[in-house]
Amino acid sequence: MAPLTRCRAPGAVPTPMMAEYYKQRATPGGLIISEATVVSPTGFGYPNTPGIFEPAHVDGWRQVTEAVHSQGGIMFSQLWHVGRVSHPHFQPGEALPISSSAVPISFDGQPGKVFSPKTMQMEDYPTPRALGKEEIPGIIADFRKAARNAKAAGFDGVEVHGANGYLIDQFLKDGINQRTDEYGGSIENRARLCLQIVEAVCEELGAEKVGLRLSPFGTAIHAAEDSHPYALNVYLAEELNKFGLAYLHLIEPRQVIDPVTKEYSVADTPLTLRPFREVFNGAVISAGGFTTETAAAAVGSGACDAVAFGRSFISTPDLVQRLRIGAAWNKWDRNTFYSPGPEGYLDYPTLEETEEGRALLAAAAGAAA
Numbered sequence: 001m002a003p004l005t006r007c008r009a010p011g012a013v014p015t016p017m018m019a020e021y022y023k024q025r026a027t028p029g030g031l032i033i034s035e036a037t038v039v040s041p042t043g044f045g046y047p048n049t050p051g052i053f054e055p056a057h058v059d060g061w062r063q064v065t066e067a068v069h070s071q072g073g074i075m076f077s078q079l080w081h082v083g084r085v086s087h088p089h090f091q092p093g094e095a096l097p098i099s100s101s102a103v104p105i106s107f108d109g110q111p112g113k114v115f116s117p118k119t120m121q122m123e124d125y126p127t128p129r130a131l132g133k134e135e136i137p138g139i140i141a142d143f144r145k146a147a148r149n150a151k152a153a154g155f156d157g158v159e160v161h162g163a164n165g166y167l168i169d170q171f172l173k174d175g176i177n178q179r180t181d182e183y184g185g186s187i188e189n190r191a192r193l194c195l196q197i198v199e200a201v202c203e204e205l206g207a208e209k210v211g212l213r214l215s216p217f218g219t220a221i222h223a224a225e226d227s228h229p230y231a232l233n234v235y236l237a238e239e240l241n242k243f244g245l246a247y248l249h250l251i252e253p254r255q256v257i258d259p260v261t262k263e264y265s266v267a268d269t270p271l272t273l274r275p276f277r278e279v280f281n282g283a284v285i286s287a288g289g290f291t292t293e294t295a296a297a298a299v300g301s302g303a304c305d306a307v308a309f310g311r312s313f314i315s316t317p318d319l320v321q322r323l324r325i326g327a328a329w330n331k332w333d334r335n336t337f338y339s340p341g342p343e344g345y346l347d348y349p350t351l352e353e354t355e356e357g358r359a360l361l362a363a364a365a366g367a368a369a
């Protein structure tokens with residue numbers, strides 16, 4: 001299960017409803033990656049997203065990991081700092097959000113928009129504050145502490161969120177990072193924060209319990225583009241080989257987001273994750289726009305070792321069973337992706353719960369017998 005922000009943790013504390021949601025989706029041996037989970041008070045940029053830096057967060061997550069483990073599932077915590085994808089209304093003391101450089105999110109010269117929990121409307125993303133070099137060890141320490149907390153909360157490991165234009169990606173990509181110190185400029189310098197965070201987290205947990213998510217190619221998400229994505233990400237993959245990570249989780253280049261509907265779709269593109277797959281010597285998870293058939297083909301051809309499913313797992317709690325028997329998924333409702341209650345969260349039906357589904361299951365059992 002791919003990491004999926006659902007905005008249902010008031011006060012950043014995971015709830016019993018969240019435990020139930022993840023439990024519905026847990027299967028023996030199946031890896032669930034948690035929704036992105038904030039590592040420090042400056043890391044928020046969306047309403048009601050969970051944290052992992054206070055004791056109450058750890059206690060809240062413990063009920064979730066226990067629920068997943070009760071089904072034999074495996075759960076990693078996705079560790080997150082949004083960086084500039086935020087607004088003073090999310091920040092302690094209404095300070096400016098932080099980033100690699102004082103470069104705001106804009107699209108074709110127009111400012112990007114962020115929902116403010118204070119005005120309850122869309123506001124322009126502000127120009128963030130560039131982190132001082134002396135502040136960077138504190139950011140690494142926040143990820144380290146979050147990893148320690150994740151272990152205390154019962155997670156089986158963590159995934160460092162280096163994708164989708166958030167803080168780590170704001171250092172990686174030269175479309176954003178304009179620093180002139182050893183955290184900017186060359187590929188080695190821009191990769192430094194990412195690698196130092198991975199190193200710190202590996203020291204805490206052991207590399208075999210650590211994954212990293214990257215989106216090598218720019219998508220419509222948060223205006224995070226790099227001029228040389230192959231060179232940057234091949235370098236990262238080579239450096240990551242030194243750790244022996246649990247996995248590298250890569251977002252497909254062919255996955256694009258419609259700026260109007262916000263829906264992801266699969267585009268034809270000559271871009272490919274192959275070069276990173278060839279260089280990285282550990283397991284690769286691929287995500288973005290997969291169907292039952294294309295996922296089987298991707299794993300079968302060796303393009304990746306596993307596929308993570310996102311929206312299909314939102315709509316289909318018994319997705320794993322349906323992948324096994326080739327059954328269709330429920331349709332997802334984008335309107336309830338980030339709404340507060342159980343609707344569109346706990347109430348998607350399993351095959352067992354509908355007459356048509358039970359008939360399908362019976363037919364599949366008959367075919368197997």
Ligand SMILES: Cc1cc2nc3c(=O)[nH]c(=O)nc-3n(C[C@H](O)[C@H](O)[C@H](O)COP(=O)(O)O)c2cc1C
Pocket residue numbers: 002003004005006034035036078161163164213251255264287288289290308309310311312337
């Ligand atoms: C509602 C929603 C929330 C998401 N939240 C996260 C997140 O917290 N962390 C992350 O790395 N990706 C997040 N993503 C991206 C998904 O993990 C995944 O890469 C994307 O949905 C494409 O996969 P799919 O086509 O199987 O849905 C989110 C996507 C959706 C639709």
